[in-house]
Amino acid sequence: MPEQLALDIPDAETGTQSPQEVDLAESVLKAAGGDPLVAINSLLADADFLRDQLYTASCIMSSGMARGWKPRYERLL
Template sequence: MNPRGSSRQVDDELAEVVAYHKGDMQAAIGTLLQDIRHLRRQLALTEGAMGRGMARGWRPSYDRD
């Protein structure tokens, strides 16, 4: 994997998020935080709905490693 390509992709994603919010960094950060909360809720719902055998004992992690 080319680290420069990865960095460029991250820069492009950041630019897209900021552009979507018309340069308002607080709005961009607020939206990203709302997305994180939503995804954590979805993960919690999924964890509650799946059986232990279904995932062979795997449990989701809510924090980065």
């Protein structure tokens, strides 16, 4: 996806969020050029990348730093 997704992040100067609501699903589709398969494939690739980053971080992080916390690689439904 060549475009940055539009997220509703608070303004640094005022600390308030913009008044308009941002639909993340629409933002993802727009970034994928309106193609739902491209959007899904991109989200799956992002999820895989983040799982890899979480695995790497969990390997190098001491258990004392995390106070025994262990990451989950899949969300529970």
